[in-house]
Amino acid sequence: MDELLVSEGRALxxxxxxxxxxxLVSGSAPGSPAPSERELVHRFGVARMTVRQxxxxxxxxxxxxRIPGRGTFxxxxxxxxxxxxxxxxxxxRRGLLAESQTLLARREQAGPGVARALSLSEGDAVIHWRRLRRADGVPMCLEDAYLNEVLIPGFLQSGMPTSLYDALGARGLRPTWAEDSITADAVSEEEATLLEVEPGTAVLRHSRRALSGEKVVEVSRSVxxxxxxxxxxxxxxES
Amino acid sequence: MDELLVSEGRALxxxxxxxxxxxLVSGSAPGSPAPSERELVHRFGVARMTVRQxxxxxxxxxxxxRIPGRGTFxxxxxxxxxxxxxxxxxxxRRGLLAESQTLLARREQAGPGVARALSLSEGDAVIHWRRLRRADGVPMCLEDAYLNEVLIPGFLQSGMPTSLYDALGARGLRPTWAEDSITADAVSEEEATLLEVEPGTAVLRHSRRALSGEKVVEVSRSVxxxxxxxxxxxxxxES
DNA sequence: TAGTGGTCTAGACCACGAA
DNA sequence: TCGTGGTCTAGACCACTAA
Known part of the structure; x- marks a missing residue:
């Protein structure tokens, strides 16, 4: 069902x-009629099966x-x-300005947990990136991201980007699927200081394992x- | 692209x-070949376009x-x-046995929040169902569900089901889409007693608004x- | 070279909806 | 009744893969 444009670029x-x-219909309100199949057959001089495709x-x-007996809308x-x-x-999306303060960005050897999550072996090189993330200036989240260095060579040297996903996307590695786990917990003292909340306050702990195709490109833990x-x-x- | 079975039930x-x-292929390993289109044309005596459909x-x-030049797999x-x-x-799915203890099940008049979430007017009749939910006997969750009484007449009289979604499904109202919000909070005293945890412990608060088609069938708040x-x-x- | 899927034709009859 | 989408036919040529 894909393009496969012919030689010089003539469209099928x-x-x-x-x-x-x-x-024709982009921008039309839901319910607006599209041209009928037979009308398109005439306009393009093609067979009806081609229009249907x-x-x-x-x-x-x-x-x-499609609504049988009525038309296409x-x-x-x-x-x-x-x-x-x-x-x-x-x-x-929420109308807030995201800012990031890098607290740590360095090459490390993967521990057992991170290695497993990244589908690497223990001791393999990973990039550990810790950021304090603010929204409209207010501390919102403390994130520890681990990245497979082999997939993003020169990442640390190239200057840290604002958006990790944009940087991954530029390398053709934008995450397409992720599994997240979410739980509630009391905040630790160190976290409380950085997030500017009282120690012991309830916080959301969020873990993500993000894949681009079959490759694990990001493993992160956030508070x-x-x-x-x-x-x-x-x-x-749907619905 | 739907069935539209002919008169007596003859399949298209x-x-x-x-x-x-x-x-043929259900249960086959990924990568196993499916019959070729022309083979199916012979077997069923139909046109190739029919097989392609x-x-x-x-x-x-x-x-x-489909892999062009190779086959279908x-x-x-x-x-x-x-x-x-x-x-x-x-x-x-997690291998635990879910149990429910109904703490409350009655007809109420919708307050402003519940009315808005259920797309009703304030004061309309709703069913309020509070349950303590256990997994393998351990208190897991305290849930307050609100249901639109008009959609499920006789619900309270018919004896409360184990699974709300099964009961909705039996009426053709199984939720097909939902928006959930999740946050962390300290547990209240009443909740702590029921959930058998220390007061002030961090808990997950989960709200759901579930639709079946265009109808809002469930609004719930859980701890x-x-x-x-x-x-x-x-x-x-994908991926 | 033989087989596969991708594209395309020029018709046909049907059930259904609206007028 | 007329127009719509749904189904179906019996071919055709193409690009690609694998032997």
Whole structure:
């Protein structure tokens, strides 16, 4: 169902039709009619199966909805599951400015836990990056990230980026899937000082193991101030 | 792309082919070859487009993977996002036996918060169901669920079920999408007594708004013991 | 070279919705 | 009744892979 553009870049017919329809309806309100299949057959001079192939792709994509006997219409946006986002993106989504203060960034030898999580062997080189993360200036989160040095050579030398996920994305390693665990705990003294809360306050502990394709690109442990941060998760598809 | 079974229940050809292939490959290891399209054309005496329609559905579903020039193969299972599960299902997935003790189950008038969350008006009738939930006998969670009485008439009279989601499913109202919020907090005295923890211990507070289609079927607030419960979330698709 | 999936044609009949 | 999408046919040529 993919592109496979021909030699010089001539688009396949079903792709032409698909993109024509996409541009027609993009921006239209849900429920707006798309051109009928037979109308597109005439306009492009192609067979109906070709038009159907184009429309099928848009239906699978969730852009269009077919109603037998009536026509094809712009679908209302589907309710989807949460995207996998970085702290920076998540704060920006909430209208807050994310800032990071690097407390530590160095090469280390992986301990047993980190090695297992990163699918490495104990003692392999990893990058340990500890940051205090603020939103609109308020301490929000203390994060320890561990990265597989082999996947991002020269990372420490290249100057630390603001957004880890942007930096990974630039290397074609943007996380596509992650498993998170979340629990509540009392904050430690060291954490309390950095997060500027009372020792013993309840905090959220968040661990993430993020993959790009089959590669584990990030393992992290974070502590979030619970008075400043609520985790939001959407589950399920469609509806 | 749906069934639309004909009159007496005769299956459509592409459905026959699809289900034949599904039964053939179900249980096969990822990478196992599926029958070629032309082989299925012969076996079923149908046109190739019909076979492709059947295979397309299985590819979209993630069961098969096409490799041009080589053939069609069983796809490795995709890494998917977390399913929307109930407490009962979640505990069972962890190998624990879920039990529920109903502390309260009655008709109430919706307050402003619950009314808004359930898309009702203040004062409308809702069912308030408070349960202490145990896993393998250990108190795990205290949950207050609010349900729209109009959607589940006779719910209170029919005897409370073990699993709310099973009961909703039996009425065609199984949640398909939910938004959850999670935060950490200190446990209250009343909660501490019921959950059998020290007052002031850190706990996870979890709120859920669950929809079945466009209808809000459940609004709940839960408190989880953090020493017994860690929330797991998978984000993203495929990889 | 033989087999595979990817694309495409030019028709056909059906059930369903709206007028 | 007419237009819509749903299903289906019996071919065709292409690019690619593997032997």
């Amino acid at each position: 017919k079903h792709v032409q039709v698909r993109e024509y329809v996409r541009s 184009a429309m099928d792709a848009l239906v699978v994509e969730g852009l269009l909805e 712009v679908a209302r946006p589907r309710r989807v599951a949460s995207r996998l986002t970085s702290f920076t993106e998540e704060m920006s 979030y101030r619970s008075d400043r941060f609520t985790l939001w998760v959407q589950l399920g598809q | 050809k592409h459905v026959q082919v699809r289900e034949y292939v599904r039964s 059947a295979m397309d559905a299985l590819v979209v579903e993630g069961l098969l993977e 069983v796809a490795r299972p995709r890494r998917v996002a977390s399913r929307l599960t109930s407490f009962t299902e979640e505990m069972s 989880y013991r953090s020493d017994r419960f860690t929330l797991w979330v998978q984000l993203g698709q």
